[in-house]
Amino acid sequence: MNYDSxxxxxxxxxxAEAxxxxxxxxxxxxxxxxxxRIFAYAGPIVIGDGCLIEEQTVIINRGDMSDEDLAKFMKETETRPPQTRGGRNAPLRSLQVQTNYVCGKQQGETLHIGSYNVFEVGTHVESLKIGSNNVFESKCKLGQQVTVGDGCVVSVFCVLDKEDHLDNMTVVYGPGNQRRKQQDKPMPQTQQLEFLAKVLPNFHNLKKSNVSPSPEPIGKK
Structure with a gap:
C-alpha cells in the first residue's frame, strides 16, 4: 500500500486542517x-465529484481491523496530527504497529464513494460502496457491511452496523431505522458547493490540488 498517496x-x-x-x-x-478525518487504512478511498463532507465526519477503510484496534487507532489519530510539510501524509505504518495491525502484502479493497453525496456533521462511514446523490445526516453511522445505492437519505443518529443494502431512493429514519421510498432523489448542493469554494479559502489554508479533473464528473448523467 502507498502510505503517502x-x-x-x-x-x-x-x-489543511482535515x-x-x-x-x-x-x-x-x-x-x-x-x-x-479520512483514513485509507486497509485499502484506497476514492471520493467522487461534488461531494460535501462536513466537520467531524470520519470515513475509514478499516479492512479486518477489530473494533478494539479501531478504537485505539481513532484515539491515536486524535492526539497525533498529520504531517503537513514535505508533501507527505502522516505515517500510517507506525500507527499500525502501535495498534497491532499489519496490512497484508496485497492492497485491500477500495472504499468507493460516488458523486454529489452530502455527509453532515459527525457522520461515521465505513461502508465500502456508496452510490451518488445521497444524504447522510448528522451523527449517523454506516458499518462496513452496508452498501448504499443512489438517492438515499440516512437520517440523524441512525446506525446501520449489520450487513445491509439500501436500494435506490431509500430513506432510513427514526430510532428503529424505519424505511420508506422517496419519489425524487436529493438535489445536488450546487449552490452551497459554489459558495463554500469561494468562502473557505478566505479563512482556511488548503491542501494543494495535484491532479486534473476527469473530463466528465463521475456518476453525473
Whole structure:
C-alpha cells in the first residue's frame, strides 16, 4: 500500500486542517471541511465529484481491523496530527504497529464513494460502496457491511452496523431505522458547493490540488 498517496482534483477544496491519510483520491468540486478525518487504512478511498463532507465526519477503510484496534487507532489519530510539510501524509505504518495491525502484502479493497453525496456533521462511514446523490445526516453511522445505492437519505443518529443494502431512493429514519421510498432523489448542493469554494479559502489554508479533473464528473448523467 502507498502510505503517502493523496490525489486532489483541481476544483476540489480540502482544508489543511482535515486529516487525510493513506491512498486517498478526492474528486473535482468536492468540499472537505476542517476536522474531517479520512483514513485509507486497509485499502484506497476514492471520493467522487461534488461531494460535501462536513466537520467531524470520519470515513475509514478499516479492512479486518477489530473494533478494539479501531478504537485505539481513532484515539491515536486524535492526539497525533498529520504531517503537513514535505508533501507527505502522516505515517500510517507506525500507527499500525502501535495498534497491532499489519496490512497484508496485497492492497485491500477500495472504499468507493460516488458523486454529489452530502455527509453532515459527525457522520461515521465505513461502508465500502456508496452510490451518488445521497444524504447522510448528522451523527449517523454506516458499518462496513452496508452498501448504499443512489438517492438515499440516512437520517440523524441512525446506525446501520449489520450487513445491509439500501436500494435506490431509500430513506432510513427514526430510532428503529424505519424505511420508506422517496419519489425524487436529493438535489445536488450546487449552490452551497459554489459558495463554500469561494468562502473557505478566505479563512482556511488548503491542501494543494495535484491532479486534473476527469473530463466528465463521475456518476453525473
Amino acid at each position: 493523496l490525489r486532489i482534483a483541481k476544483g476540489a477544496v480540502v482544508c 486529516d487525510l491519510r493513506g491512498d486517498v483520491t478526492v474528486g473535482a468540486s468536492t468540499i472537505i471541511h476542517p476536522k474531517v
